[in-house]
Amino acid sequence: MLMVDGLTCRFGTKTAVDNASFSIAPGAFVGVIGRSGAGKSTLLRLINRLAEPSDGRIVFQGQDVTALSGRELRQWRARSAMIFQQFNLIDRLDVLTNVLMGRLAEVPSWRSLVQLWPERDKALAMSALDQFDMASYAAQRADQLSGGQQQRVAIARALVQQPDIVLADEPIASLDPRNTKIVMDALLRINKHFGITVLCNLHSLDLARSYCDRLIGMSAGRIVFDGAPSELTEQIARDLYDLEANEVLGGEHVMPPPVSVPGLVGTVAA
Template identity: 80%
Template sequence: MLVVEGLTCRFGTKAAVDNASFSIAPGSFVGVIGRSGAGKSTLLRMINRLADPTSGRILFEGTDVTALRGKELRRWRARSAMIFQQFNLVGRLDVLTNVLMGRLAQIPSWRSLAQVWPEQDRALALSALEQFDIAQLAAQRADQLSGGQQQRVAIARALVQEPDIILADEPIASLDPRNTKIVMDALLRINKHFGITVLCNLHSLDLARTYCDRLVGMAAGRVVFDGAPAALTDHIARELYDLEANDVIGAAPLPAPDGATASALGTAAAA
C-alpha cells in the first residue's frame, strides 16, 4: 500500500503540490490527470524522492519513504521505477546496455563501470525486451530508434528493476497516436500480467478513461477528484481542466487495448 499524507512541495511562495493525500492499493493502475502545471510531475518526483517534500509523508508498506537516506533511498528508487517523458536513455549506448542500467542497484559499481554484467541480468534484460517485441533491437544504439521504440526500451529498463511500483510521468506526451497505444498497452500489460502498481501522469482524459481503473485529478497542486473513471463527468472534467477542457473532452476515443494485451490480461486474471 502506497500512502500519501498531506504532501506539500513549495518553490518559494508557490505550492506546486498542496496538501495532497490519497492511498493506492497494490496492483492498481491509477491515472493522475489535470491541466499543465497542476502539480502532476512534482507529485511523482516526490514519491520517487527525486524532489523532497516541504511537508507531509509518503509511506510504503509501513516504511516512511520521506525519511530514507543513502543506501535505503537508492533501494527505494529501484523499487519505485520512473519512466520519463523524454525517455532518459544514453543515446550512444546500445539498447541492451540501456536496459541493463535498470540493474545498477543490484550489482557492484565496478561491474557497471566495466560493463561486465552478470549473465542472469543479461538474460533478464533480453526477456524484458522480448516482452515488448524489441529484442531484435538489442544491439542498436538507442539514439537510432524511433520515439515509440525508445519509450519501450525505457519501460523495459524499469521492468528489470523488479519494482513494486512504476511511476510514469507523461510517458506518451511526445508520441504519435500509434506509438501512444503501443506504450500504453505495454504499461497495462505490466500492470495486469505482473501485478505491478502503475501511477501514470496523463494529460489526455480519453487515455485515462481507457486504461486506468482509478483517477486522481489535480488542480493548482491540490487533489480535487479521486475515484473511478465513470464517476468523472464532463462537468467535473471541465472544472478540472478549465481553459484546456475543450482539448481533452469530446475527442475521438483511443481504440481498446489490442488483442495481445487482452490475451495477457485474461491469462493473468485466470492465474
C-alpha cells in the same frame, strides 16, 4: 499499500503540490490527470524522492519513504521505477546496456563502469525486451530508434528493476497515436501480467478512461477528484481542466479501449 499523507512541495513562494493525501492498493492502475502545471509531475517525483517534500509523508508497506537516505533511498528508487516523457536513455549506448542500467541498484558500480554485467542480469534484460518485441534491437544504439521504440526500452529498463510501483510521467506526450497505443498497452501489460502498481500522469482523458482503474485529478497542486473513471462527469472535467477543457474534451481522437492483454513469452520474475 502506498500512502501519501499531507504531501506538500514548495519551490520558493510557489506551492507545486498542496496537502495531497491518498492511498493506492497493490496492483492498481491509477491515472493522474489535470491541466499543464497542475502538479502531476512533481507528485510523481516526490513519491520517487527525486524531489524533496516540504511537508507530509510517503509510506509504503509501513516504511516511511520520506525518511530514507543513502543505500535505502537508492533501493526505494529502484522499487518505484520512473518512466519519463523524454525516455532518459543514453543515446550512444546500445539498447541492451540501457536496459541493464535498471540493475544499477543491485550491481557493484565497478561492474557497470567496465560493462561487466552478470549473465543473470543480461538474461533478465533480454527477457524484458522480449516482452515488448524489442529483443531484436538489443545491439542497436538507442538514438537510432523511433520515439515509441525508445519508450518501450525505457519500460523494459523499469521492469528489470523488479519494482513494486511504476511511476510514468507523461509517457506518451511526444508520441503519435499508433505509438501511444503501443506504449499504453505495454504499461497495461506489466500491470495486469506482473501485478505491478502503475501510477501514470496523463493529459488525455480518453486514455485515462480507457486504461485506468481509478483517476486522481489535480488542480493548482491540490487533489480535487479521486474516483472511478465513470464518476468523472463532463462538468467535473471542465472544472478540472479550466481553459484547456475544450481541447481535452472535444479535440482528441477517441481511442478504442484496450482489449485483452496478450499472452507473454518468458518471465522477468526473480
